[in-house]
Amino acid sequence: MRRFLTPGDLGDISKALQEAAEVKKNPLSFQHLGKNRTAALIFFNSSLRTRLSTQKAALNLGMNVIVLDINKESWKLETEYGVVMDGDKPEHIREAVPVIGQYCDIIGVRSFAKFENKEEDYSERLLNQFIEYSGRPVISMESATRHPLQAFADLITIEEHKKVKRPKVVLTWAPHPRALPQAVPNSFVEWMKMADVDLTVTHPKGYELAPEFMEGVQIEYDQDKAFEGADFIYAKSWASFSDYGKVLSTDRNWTVDERKMALTNNAKFMHCLPVRRNMIVSDGVLDGPDSIVVQEAANRVVSAQTVIKRILETL
Numbered sequence: 001m002r003r004f005l006t007p008g009d010l011g012d013i014s015k016a017l018q019e020a021a022e023v024k025k026n027p028l029s030f031q032h033l034g035k036n037r038t039a040a041l042i043f044f045n046s047s048l049r050t051r052l053s054t055q056k057a058a059l060n061l062g063m064n065v066i067v068l069d070i071n072k073e074s075w076k077l078e079t080e081y082g083v084v085m086d087g088d089k090p091e092h093i094r095e096a097v098p099v100i101g102q103y104c105d106i107i108g109v110r111s112f113a114k115f116e117n118k119e120e121d122y123s124e125r126l127l128n129q130f131i132e133y134s135g136r137p138v139i140s141m142e143s144a145t146r147h148p149l150q151a152f153a154d155l156i157t158i159e160e161h162k163k164v165k166r167p168k169v170v171l172t173w174a175p176h177p178r179a180l181p182q183a184v185p186n187s188f189v190e191w192m193k194m195a196d197v198d199l200t201v202t203h204p205k206g207y208e209l210a211p212e213f214m215e216g217v218q219i220e221y222d223q224d225k226a227f228e229g230a231d232f233i234y235a236k237s238w239a240s241f242s243d244y245g246k247v248l249s250t251d252r253n254w255t256v257d258e259r260k261m262a263l264t265n266n267a268k269f270m271h272c273l274p275v276r277r278n279m280i281v282s283d284g285v286l287d288g289p290d291s292i293v294v295q296e297a298a299n300r301v302v303s304a305q306t307v308i309k310r311i312l313e314t315l
């Protein structure tokens, strides 16, 4: 495997889930694979879970790990071509990426949407530059449009907690004071479409996700109706795709609370974290017995380790 951006990169999803279960059961059984190998984890944006879980996953596999926060610990990088570099960016990505590739065997990259230009964000230029110029396998640790390590962990978590063969899974938009990228909901939808689940997406009008992700997916604009009979509620805020990067609503009627969870089939509550309490979800739901956000975050190690293991097996 040379890249990890979509569920298609893992092939058969049920096999990947079986492999993830094996990795979770025996996390230190594959250390020979990473011996004398190095992972470089490159962050253009902040992280708690992705940074720690991916590092832990690589360490579990016996790898050495280098972590670089580009904005705090490195030269500012120019990403445009044909520019006269007389500003505050002393290094070009065209040299930086192949140089990083010289120091490692696998690269993980985190780079969020900038919300300046939809086409630019959805072209995934930065991630593609790493794929093209690093000479190494590249793992997305959340890019402008996708967060596949999160979505794989979400699917693992649903598999572990489901009580029926084909659970009803509801992705609900929730209010947030700032414009957040569509990467998490895009990937969540993309992965749930590959899984044996009944998926409904609910959000206010104007928050439709990109058509390339939503083809064939049921949208229910009435959140209460969407929650009826749900086995899993997955809350997330995202900015508008059509009115790109804009916050169209902060309506707290969309906050997930105890009344709404009571409409469900004793649903488990999920969120990728970090989460804003009493904006996205009430304290009561988040601290309640059906919240599985910590277990979900724990599975970030499992998803990352399964992916890195696959790559190491092909080196």
Ligand code: CP
Pocket: 046, 047, 048, 049, 050, 051, 142, 150, 272, 273, 274
């Ligand atoms: N869910 C997630 O990716 O968390 P971090 O932004 O803290 O890495």
